[in-house]
Amino acid sequence: MNINRPCGTFDRNYFQAKELYRTPLRKTLLALFIIAMYVIPFVVGEYGISILTPICAFTIGMLGLQIITGYAGQISIGHAAFMGIGMYTVAILQKYFGFSFWLALPFSGLVAMAVGIIFGIPALRMKGLYLAFATLAAHFVIVYVISNWRSVTNGTDGMYMSRPGVLFGIDFTDDRNYYFLALTVTAIMTYLATNLARTKLGRALVAVRDNDIAAELMGINVGTTKVLAFGIGCFFAGVSGAIGGAYYEYVNVEWFGLDDSIWYLGFLVVGGFGSIFGAIAGAVVWKVMDELSTLVTPLTEALLGGAAFYASAAFSLLFYSLIIITFLVFEPRGISHRWEMIKRSYRLHPFPY
Amino acid sequence: MRDITKKREQRYSYGLALLRECIEKKRLWTNNEDEKKAVLRVENIDLSFGDLRALNNVSVDVRGHEILAIIGPNGAGKTSLLNVISGFYRAQRGDIYFNEEKITRFSSHKIAERGICRTFQNIALYSGLTVTDNIIAGRHPHINYNFLTGMIYFPWANREEAYQRAIAEDIIDFLELEHVRGSVVGMLAYGLRKRVELGRALALEPRILLLDEPMAGMNVDEKEDMARFIIDINEFLKIPIVLIEHDMGVVMDIADRIFVLDFGNPIAEGSPEEIKQNQKVISAYLGTG
Numbered sequence: 294m295n296i297n298r299p300c301g302t303f304d305r306n307y308f309q310a311k312e313l314y315r316t317p318l319r320k321t322l323l324a325l326f327i328i329a330m331y332v333i334p335f336v337v338g339e340y341g342i343s344i345l346t347p348i349c350a351f352t353i354g355m356l357g358l359q360i361i362t363g364y365a366g367q368i369s370i371g372h373a374a375f376m377g378i379g380m381y382t383v384a385i386l387q388k389y390f391g392f393s394f395w396l397a398l399p400f401s402g403l404v405a406m407a408v409g410i411i412f413g414i415p416a417l418r419m420k421g422l423y424l425a426f427a428t429l430a431a432h433f434v435i436v437y438v439i440s441n442w443r444s445v446t447n448g449t450d451g452m453y454m455s456r457p458g459v460l461f462g463i464d465f466t467d468d469r470n471y472y473f474l475a476l477t478v479t480a481i482m483t484y485l486a487t488n489l490a491r492t493k494l495g496r497a498l499v500a501v502r503d504n505d506i507a508a509e510l511m512g513i514n515v516g517t518t519k520v521l522a523f524g525i526g527c528f529f530a531g532v533s534g535a536i537g538g539a540y541y542e543y544v545n546v547e548w549f550g551l552d553d554s555i556w557y558l559g560f561l562v563v564g565g566f567g568s569i570f571g572a573i574a575g576a577v578v579w580k581v582m583d584e585l586s587t588l589v590t591p592l593t594e595a596l597l598g599g600a601a602f603y604a605s606a607a608f609s610l611l612f613y614s615l616i617i618i619t620f621l622v623f624e625p626r627g628i629s630h631r632w633e634m635i636k637r638s639y640r641l642h643p644f645p646y
Numbered sequence: 647m648r649d650i651t652k653k654r655e656q657r658y659s660y661g662l663a664l665l666r667e668c669i670e671k672k673r674l675w676t677n678n679e680d681e682k683k684a685v686l687r688v689e690n691i692d693l694s695f696g697d698l699r700a701l702n703n704v705s706v707d708v709r710g711h712e713i714l715a716i717i718g719p720n721g722a723g724k725t726s727l728l729n730v731i732s733g734f735y736r737a738q739r740g741d742i743y744f745n746e747e748k749i750t751r752f753s754s755h756k757i758a759e760r761g762i763c764r765t766f767q768n769i770a771l772y773s774g775l776t777v778t779d780n781i782i783a784g785r786h787p788h789i790n791y792n793f794l795t796g797m798i799y800f801p802w803a804n805r806e807e808a809y810q811r812a813i814a815e816d817i818i819d820f821l822e823l824e825h826v827r828g829s830v831v832g833m834l835a836y837g838l839r840k841r842v843e844l845g846r847a848l849a850l851e852p853r854i855l856l857l858d859e860p861m862a863g864m865n866v867d868e869k870e871d872m873a874r875f876i877i878d879i880n881e882f883l884k885i886p887i888v889l890i891e892h893d894m895g896v897v898m899d900i901a902d903r904i905f906v907l908d909f910g911n912p913i914a915e916g917s918p919e920e921i922k923q924n925q926k927v928i929s930a931y932l933g934t935g
């Protein structure tokens with residue numbers, strides 16, 4: 294039985310069969326959600342915006358990792374570094390070439406994509422854990438180059454970058470307006486990723502993930518598919534870095550350590566492999582956890598006194614680890630799978646199965 | 647009863663209409679004389695794994711419109727032969743010609759694009775995709791847009807997707823998979839998965855179809871269904887089919903020619919009647935040789 298769609302919906306042609314949002318209710322809900330995301334900053338104020346904007350940036354990055362790891366099944370332990378490439382691309386283009394942010398934004402993605410393809414080439418020969426180690430090498434190489442190419446990147450001192458100025462009368466130096474920019478880019482990238490997943494390349498990615506030998510024998514060029522997955526995923530990471538970096542108007546190589554790359558993977562598990570919703574959920578949970586862990590700092594101060602400063606740094610790590618372990622034990626397929634189950638049981642109500 | 651007859655008639659009038667249209671243009675033979683000509687020629691193949699000789703000087707032809715059965719005891723090298731043809735194993739010696747083109751050194755996906763499509767002895771589906779998506783994934787080389795078009799989802803990408811979906815539904819109808827079209831294949835019964843695999847091979851627009859034990863592990867009903875599908879595909883699409891099968895009853899019934907392998911050696915080739923009488927085959931099967 295097919296319970297992947299709401300009750301009472303039928304397809305009259307093959308165009309309908311591929312629609313993502315079938316019922317008027319779901320279409321309305323999607324529209325309402327998008328509107329709500331644009332209205333929220335008027336409600337939550339400065340503090341809310343300072344959480345929402347990074348969530349947007351990380352959502353884009355998470356979508357990229359979802360493409361590489363969730364869809365194509367190639368574990369990448371270097372994703373944060375590609376985000377860093379996006380940040381530094383914008384900073385360098387702005388500083389040395391006088392690019393505006395708008396012009397630098399696509400380049401941030403393209404440069405990350407090019408580097409991603411280069412480091413994705415080992416995927417032609419390796420898979421599984423071996424490939425994971427190759428991407429780990431990518432992480433170290435990228436961080437090493439950035440921190441030692443002092444004449445260009447300023448080494449570990451970081452670089453300044455600027456947000457876009459005024460466009461069409463909108464002043465993007467204002468945090469709220471910048472959030473709208475970040476949100477819009479996120480919406481576009483989500484749209485692209487969603488379509489990627491449901492068209493030719495998306496199916497090829499899953500085919501390579503599920504059975505690469507069969508995929509090759511069924512006419513899919515596994516090598517280019519894998520490399521393309523790395524390229525596109527890193528494009529997303531680069532754009533994510535540009536959006537996130539410009540928000541702080543500063544970038545430092547210490548922002549994307551190995552631990553960030555690993556948290557990326559961890560929260561992808563929390564969100565759920567192999568779905569767009571899972572990527573978004575993972576990014577949201579990550580940043581919300583981040584905030585929660587800083588919120589409890591005053592509490593620890595009351596308990597631990599002077600030691601609280603050290604404790605709070607450890608707190609976020611504890612938080613992260615706890616939630617990832619919880620998910621690995623109780624719901625290894627992540628939030629997205631849980632959400633599917635909820636939808637399913639709602640559709641089948643009052644029947645238990 | 648009447649329903650079944652009606653369904654059968656329907657199959658003959660519409661069966662695989664869209665797919666037939668795609669394949670018609672690329673078919674390897676047109677008139678009845680060509681039909682007897684070899685479209686796939688395997689010449690003097692040697693394949694060893696270390697000391698183990700899996701194939702020893704194997705030559706075989708597949709003709710334009712026949713069902714060729716490959717039989718032989720377990721470990722005879724039947725699967726290895728298919729793997730060599732589809733480029734998964736590299737033969738140490740020998741050549742393979744498809745439609746007079748030498749494909750020995752082609753990479754597997756190129757060979758599949760040429761129209762040499764196959765199923766696997768151990769089911770190799772994309773377990774995370776639904777039945778429909780598995781079949782559309784089989785259409786991969788024949789989908790006409792690049793990934794950027796897909797990501798932006800231009801109207802023509804949408805139209806192309808709908809067309810591919812129509813072909814997939816055509817195949818689903820033909821293989822009677824309607825009731826499971828939305829299910830994830832990992833959860834399906836064994837017999838159904840075998841059928842989905844056949845569907846995915848069909849989606850690739852085969853000009854020759856290689857089936858590796860499509861009926862293994864099935865009950866009698868499922869076997870009959872599968873035999874019917876194989877004969878119908880051979881009739882509708884007018885393509886040759888290479889069939890590895892252990893059930894001698896089925897082989898004798900549906901094969902036009904039989905090729906017998908034993909420990910990597912070709913020991914006989916001929917019509918079912920000839921094979922039935924062949925002394926070498928009998929001894930190989932009874933283990934006295």
Ligand SMILES: Nc1ncnc2c1ncn2[C@@H]1O[C@H](COP(=O)(O)OP(=O)(O)O)[C@@H](O)[C@H]1O
Pocket residue numbers: 695698700718719720721722723724725726727
């Ligand atoms: N990848 C491989 N590595 C080593 N030996 C193999 C491999 N594939 C097949 N063989 C050997 O080749 C012989 C033929 O196997 P196979 O073609 O699978 O036989 P069949 O399909 O006729 O039962 C067997 O002895 C098998 O062990």
Ligand SMILES: [Mg+2]
Pocket residue numbers: 724725726767
């Ligand atoms: Mg076999």
